[in-house]
Amino acid sequence: MLLAKNLMVTLGASQILHDVSITAAPGEFTCIVGPNGSGKTTTLKALTGDVRYDGHITINNNDLAYLKPWELATIRGVLPQTSVLAFPFTVIEVVRIGLMTGADAQDGCLALQSLARVGLAHYADRFYQELSGGEQQRVQLARVLAQIPHAVGEDGPRWLFLDEPVSSLDIAHQLQIMSLAEQFARDGGGVIAVMHDLNLTAMFADQIILMANGRILQAGPPSVVLTDANLSQAYGCDVKVGMPPPAGIPYVLPHAARHTGLVATKS
Amino acid sequence: MMFARQRKSLLCLFAMCLGLLPVKTVSAETTDSKIMSLGISVTETVYALNQQHRLVGRDTSSTYPPDVLEVKDVGYIRALAPEGVLSVAPDLIIAEEGAGPRETLDILKDASVEYVEVPNEPTASGIVEQILIVGRALGVEGDAQALADDVAARLADAIAAADAQPQNRKRVLFVLSTRGGKITAGGAGTSADGIIAMAGGVNAIGDVEGWKQLADEAVAVAAPDVILMMDRGGDHGIDNEGLFNMPSIMTTPAAQSKSVIRMNPQLLLGFGPRTPDAVEKLSEALYDPAS
Amino acid sequence: MASDAVVHLADLGRPKDRLQFALKMHVYLCILLICVSLASLTVGATGITPWDMAAALLRGEAPEQMASIVLFDIRLPRLFMGIVVGAALAVSGAVMQGLFRNPLADPGIVGVSAGAGLGAILAIVLGGLLPVWLAEATGMYLVPFAAFVGGWGTTILLYAVSTRGGQTSVATMLLAGIALGALAGAVGGLLAYAADDRQLRELTLWGLGSLAGASWTKVTVTVPFILLALGVAMTLGRGLNGLALGEATAAHIGIRVQRMKNTAILTVAAATGAAVAATGGIGFIGIVVPHLLRLATGPDHRALLLNSALLGASILLIADMISRVIIAPAEMPIGIVTAFLGSPVFLWILLRNRGAVGF
Ligand SMILES: Nc1ncnc2c1ncn2[C@@H]1O[C@H](COP(=O)(O)OP(=O)(O)O)[C@@H](O)[C@H]1O
Numbered sequence A: 001m002l003l004a005k006n007l008m009v010t011l012g013a014s015q016i017l018h019d020v021s022i023t024a025a026p027g028e029f030t031c032i033v034g035p036n037g038s039g040k041t042t043t044l045k046a047l048t049g050d051v052r053y054d055g056h057i058t059i060n061n062n063d064l065a066y067l068k069p070w071e072l073a074t075i076r077g078v079l080p081q082t083s084v085l086a087f088p089f090t091v092i093e094v095v096r097i098g099l100m101t102g103a104d105a106q107d108g109c110l111a112l113q114s115l116a117r118v119g120l121a122h123y124a125d126r127f128y129q130e131l132s133g134g135e136q137q138r139v140q141l142a143r144v145l146a147q148i149p150h151a152v153g154e155d156g157p158r159w160l161f162l163d164e165p166v167s168s169l170d171i172a173h174q175l176q177i178m179s180l181a182e183q184f185a186r187d188g189g190g191v192i193a194v195m196h197d198l199n200l201t202a203m204f205a206d207q208i209i210l211m212a213n214g215r216i217l218q219a220g221p222p223s224v225v226l227t228d229a230n231l232s233q234a235y236g237c238d239v240k241v242g243m244p245p246p247a248g249i250p251y252v253l254p255h256a257a258r259h260t261g262l263v264a265t266k267s
Numbered sequence B: 001m002m003f004a005r006q007r008k009s010l011l012c013l014f015a016m017c018l019g020l021l022p023v024k025t026v027s028a029e030t031t032d033s034k035i036m037s038l039g040i041s042v043t044e045t046v047y048a049l050n051q052q053h054r055l056v057g058r059d060t061s062s063t064y065p066p067d068v069l070e071v072k073d074v075g076y077i078r079a080l081a082p083e084g085v086l087s088v089a090p091d092l093i094i095a096e097e098g099a100g101p102r103e104t105l106d107i108l109k110d111a112s113v114e115y116v117e118v119p120n121e122p123t124a125s126g127i128v129e130q131i132l133i134v135g136r137a138l139g140v141e142g143d144a145q146a147l148a149d150d151v152a153a154r155l156a157d158a159i160a161a162a163d164a165q166p167q168n169r170k171r172v173l174f175v176l177s178t179r180g181g182k183i184t185a186g187g188a189g190t191s192a193d194g195i196i197a198m199a200g201g202v203n204a205i206g207d208v209e210g211w212k213q214l215a216d217e218a219v220a221v222a223a224p225d226v227i228l229m230m231d232r233g234g235d236h237g238i239d240n241e242g243l244f245n246m247p248s249i250m251t252t253p254a255a256q257s258k259s260v261i262r263m264n265p266q267l268l269l270g271f272g273p274r275t276p277d278a279v280e281k282l283s284e285a286l287y288d289p290a291s
Numbered sequence C: 001m002a003s004d005a006v007v008h009l010a011d012l013g014r015p016k017d018r019l020q021f022a023l024k025m026h027v028y029l030c031i032l033l034i035c036v037s038l039a040s041l042t043v044g045a046t047g048i049t050p051w052d053m054a055a056a057l058l059r060g061e062a063p064e065q066m067a068s069i070v071l072f073d074i075r076l077p078r079l080f081m082g083i084v085v086g087a088a089l090a091v092s093g094a095v096m097q098g099l100f101r102n103p104l105a106d107p108g109i110v111g112v113s114a115g116a117g118l119g120a121i122l123a124i125v126l127g128g129l130l131p132v133w134l135a136e137a138t139g140m141y142l143v144p145f146a147a148f149v150g151g152w153g154t155t156i157l158l159y160a161v162s163t164r165g166g167q168t169s170v171a172t173m174l175l176a177g178i179a180l181g182a183l184a185g186a187v188g189g190l191l192a193y194a195a196d197d198r199q200l201r202e203l204t205l206w207g208l209g210s211l212a213g214a215s216w217t218k219v220t221v222t223v224p225f226i227l228l229a230l231g232v233a234m235t236l237g238r239g240l241n242g243l244a245l246g247e248a249t250a251a252h253i254g255i256r257v258q259r260m261k262n263t264a265i266l267t268v269a270a271a272t273g274a275a276v277a278a279t280g281g282i283g284f285i286g287i288v289v290p291h292l293l294r295l296a297t298g299p300d301h302r303a304l305l306l307n308s309a310l311l312g313a314s315i316l317l318i319a320d321m322i323s324r325v326i327i328a329p330a331e332m333p334i335g336i337v338t339a340f341l342g343s344p345v346f347l348w349i350l351l352r353n354r355g356a357v358g359f
C-alpha cells in the first residue's frame, strides 16, 4: 500500500501542494491527471522522495523518510517526465545503469529483455542520443523495468512511478506501454502514472486522481472522477464527457485500436 | 659454478637496491678536472683565467664570449636537471649563488661532484672575491690574483673617471621589462643599481628594494633623465617610439629628451671581469653620448 | 508478448559489450605502462641503462657509483612521481567530467589547479609565519596539504556557481573557471611582492611544471596522498554512471548522491592538489586521456577510471621522456610538451561538441 497524508510542498517562495492525500493499492493502476502546472509532477516527486515535503508518506508500511536510497531502489522505479544523459552511452548501457543496484542485477539477459518489452531490442547498440524523443522515453522505461523486473518481490509489492510515460509516443506505442503498466498492476504491483491523455486514462486507470491548483479535486474510479462538472472546473473550460463530434468529422479513440504486437517486431 | 656466480650477482643487485653496497667513487683532480660553469660572471672569469679548455658544460645565460656557445648547455641555472648535469660528466661545478633546485644539488652531492658556490655581489669587492674563489676552485690562484688586481684597478679607474665628470648626476631608470604595459625596474640592492652607481648615475628608484613592477605614477615621480634597457629582443625589445609613448614614461624628462641607453645585459649586469668596460661604456653613454 | 520477445532476442544476437572490452583494456594498458616505465628507466641524458648495470652485476662487478645514482636516485623516483602524478591528473579529469557531466571539465581548465596552486604559493610564502610547533608538525606535508585545501575550496565554489538542480551550465563553469584562475593569479602576484628572493625563485620554478625535482623525499610526501585519493576514486564508477542520468535518477537507482558528490570533490581536490604541489602545473592530461578512452571503450566509469589512471601515467611518462631528451642535456618544462600534445585534442573535442557545449 502507498499512503500519503496531508502533503505540503513549497518550492522557492510559493507553496505548490496543499494538503494532498493519496491512497494507492498494489494491483491497481492509479493515474494522476490535471491541467498544466496543477502539481502532478510535484506530487510524484514527493512520493519518490525527490522534494522535501511536510506530511507523511509510507510505502509498503515503511516511512519513506527512513528508507535508504538503495532500499528504495529495490522496491520502486521512477520514470521522470524528462530525462537527460551525459556522455555517449549506448541504449543497452543506459538500461544496464538502471540494473546496477536491482536485486536481479546478476541476470545477464535482463537488460535486453526489458528493451524487448518496450519494443527496442533491435536498438541495443545504437547511441542513446541518436534516438527520437519517444524512443528515448521508451529506453528510460526499459531502464526502470530492468531495475524493477517483477511486480511482486519477497517482501511485498513493487511500485512504478511514471511521469507522463506516453505523452510523446504514437498511438501504437501508447497502447503498448500502457498495457505493460497495466500488466504490472495485474501481476500485483502498484503503478502510479501522471497522465495527459484523458481517453487513455479512462481506458486503463483503476483510480483517477484529478488535481487543480495544487489540490486534489476528486479521486476515485473513472466513472466518478471523469464528469462534466469535475473536468470543467479543473481545466477551466466547458468539457463534455462522452460526446462524439458532429457527423462527418473523423475521430480516433484508443479504445478502438488494438495493440497487435507488431511494433515490437518491426526492424 | 656459473649458477653460483649468478646468484651472487643477484644478491649484489638486491643489496645495491637497498643501498647497502659500497660503490666505486670517482674523485675530482684539481689540476685538469672537467668543469661546468653556471652563471655569466663565473663563465667569463673562467675564460679570463684561460681555463676554457676544461669547460664541459654551461648554463643557458652564459653566452659570452661567443666561443662558449660550443659548450653544452644544461639549461636554466635555477632549474637544472640532475641527469643532464651528470651526462656531461663534470668533476667540478662552479656556480653562481642561486643555482638549483635543491633536489638537483643534493643528488650532485651524492654523486661526489665537487660543487663550489660563488657569491655574486654587485660591488667592486664582490667581483674581486668572485674571481678569487673561481681561481681557487680551478687551482690557478696566482693567475686569479693577478686578474683580480687588474680588474680592481681598472674598475677603480673607471669609477673615478665617472665620478670626475663635471655634469649633474643623471637619474637613471633601469627597465627590465615592459611586458603588458607595466614597467619592471631595478631598485636598491639589484645588479642594475650597482652598475648605475659605479657609472656615476643615480638610481631613479633607489628608495625601492629589489626588482619591482612599478605603478605608472611611481615612474613619473621617479623622473628619470635616462632609461637604461637591455638590447636583446623578445618582450624587452620595445622600440624607442613605443617606449616613450608609454603613459608612465611619457611625462618623464627621459621621454622629453628621448634619452634611452641599450646595453648588452651580460656585459651590463654580469659583474665579472668585464665590468670595468661596462662602467666605462655606461658612463660614456650617460655623460658623453657624442663620442 | 513475453514469448514474442524471446523469439526476437534469439534473432538479434548479443549486443556489443563495451564494458568487457574496457575491462580487457586494463590488461593492455598495464602492459603499456610497464613498457613505458622500462623505457623511462632506460632513456636519459647520460646514456646509462639498467640493462648495462644488470649485465655488469651478472659479471660480478660492483656497480658504478654514477650508474647507481642515475638509476636509483634520479630516474626511479622520477618514474614513481610520473606514474602517480599522471594517474592523478587523468583520474581527476575523469571524475570531474563525470561530476559535472561534461567532457570539458578538467581541473586545469576550470581553475581547480589554479586554486591548488594558490594554496601551494600561500604555503611557500607564508609558511614561515606559522608558529614553530605547527611548522614542525606539518613539515613537508604543508605545501601539498595547502594545495589540497586550495583545490577543494575551488571545486566547491565552482560546483556551487555552475550547478543548479543537478544541471551544470557549461558556459558558467568555464567562465567561473576563468574568473577563479584570474583570482588565483592575482593573489599569487600579490604574494610575489611579499616573497623574498629565495621564495620567488621557488615560485617561478614551481610554475614551470616539471618532474625534474622528483626526489625520494618528494615521492614519499606525494605518493600516499595520491594513492589514497585514487583508491577512493575507483569506488566512484557506479555513482558517476548514475549521475550521467541526472541527480534525481541517480538517487532513484539507489545512489547516495550528495555523499558521492562530496567524495568526488574531495578526491579531485586531493589528487590535483598533491600533483600540483609536487610538479607544478601540467595541463591537458586530465582532458585528453579520459576522452580518448571514452572513444575507444565507452563512457562506463567502472572501467574508465582505472583505465584513465593507467593511460594517464603512461602518457605523462612519455611526455617526460620527450621533455628530457629533446634538448638534452637541458630539459624542456613538461607542461610545454603536454600542452603541445593536448591542446589540439582539446580543440577537436570542442569542435565535435560545439552543439552540446552551447557555443
Ligand atoms: N523548482 C520550482 N520552483 C518553483 N516553482 C516550481 C518549481 N517546479 C515547479 N514549480 C511550479 O509548481 C507548479 C506545479 O508544477 P508541476 O508539478 O511540474 O506541474 P504539472 O502538473 O504540470 O506536472 C507550477 O506552477 C510550476 O511553475
Ligand SMILES: [Mg+2]
Binding pocket: A040, A041, A042, A081
Ligand atoms: Mg509535469
